[in-house]
Amino acid sequence: MWLDLVPPFAVDAALAALAAHAVPGVEVVDVDAGRSTRTVPGGHGPAVVSVRLGEDRVDAHLDLAHPDDEPAVVALVRRWLDLDHDPAAVADVLGDDPVLGPLVAARPGLRVLGHVDGFEAAVSTVLGQQVSLAAARTFTARLVAAFGTPAPGGLTAFPRPETLAAVDPDQLRVAVRVTGARARTVHALAVACADGLTIEPDMDPAETRHRLLALPGIGPWTADYLALRVLGDRDAFPAGDLVLRRALGGVGAAAARATAERWRPVRAYAVTHLWTAAAYL
Structure with missing residues (x-):
């Protein structure tokens, strides 16, 4: 399907940013082809979306768990790419x-550029605290490989909050190879999200920021970054x-x-x- 937009679209910049943040196993970016393919959460299970970016429109292919998921997945893609x-x-x-x-x-x-999954973005951001972007991608890929679920096209869907909340922080530390403090922050975030913390554009940004800052290991930079990338501020x-x-x-x-x-x-x-x-x- 074609997704419309108000031109122009700075395609090269978008692809460069997508490639810089792409988590192995979750997403694949082909800069030469102008295409990004990644897992997207759907109501009936993980979907895979492949988008080819153009200066005046975006060509999207959706591999859905159920046809009823299409409207919500399309809305996620539009927010992800800031098409409006x-x-x-x-x-x-x-x-x-x-x-x-x-x-x-x-x-x-x-x-x-936003994100298709607020929880994934939050965990990835925590894993990226005080390390390079390449290291953050490596840590996130290890987390996905250990706790993710299969998705179409050979990709792996990011684990849901309930999954990581049920994992002992020390198990997280060993699997991802991060510090104990970082593993405890990821676990606390997963528990909070499993208990109702929702990180997405429709939520009150001040309340979301307050709840994020109440978690151990999450400070203003993380909260502000998520406001920009996920909350749509x-x-x-x-x-x-x-x-x-x-x-x-x-x-x-x-x-x-x-x-x-x-x-x-x-x-x-x-x-x-x-x-x-x-x-x-």
Whole structure:
């Protein structure tokens, strides 16, 4: 099926970001073909979605556990790729900015990539705390290999909260090869999500942030990053992010936050432009 969008779509930037975050076993990104294939949670079981990105539309193929899952899966894909974004709205705010203006001109259709699964995103983000993106992908792949479930196309679906909540933290530590503290954070997050914490765009962002920060090992950077990637907060700004601060000249979090005041209410797009220029392209 074809998924429409408001052109242009900065395809190269999106593919570079998708490839940089792709977790082995869960998703496959073919940059040359312009295609990303990954597991997506569905109401009747895991689905696999393959999308080919184009500047004016996206070609999506859905391998569903049940036909009734199609509307929800399509909605997840649209949020994942930010297909309802209007690039002109961001250009109106950032186009004349001395820092962001040249980046917006270079990539006018840049999207804020979301995620198809808030729990997966949260666990992956915890595993990525204070390590490189490559290490985070490796840790997440080990978790999936140990506790995930088979999905179509030879992929593996990310484990559900109930699955990880039932695993002893020490077993998590051994399987993923992370510190005991990191394993305990993953376990606490799984227990919270199994008990009702929902990390998705329809939830109250302030309440979600409050509940996340109450968990051991989750601080402002993790909560702010998830607000940007999962909750759909287009003014989210992870001021403590190291790559972001380096892109702004090596400033501290407070200075980054002060600089970003002029980018409201689309600071998430400003962050994505800076990340893309500094880390992906």
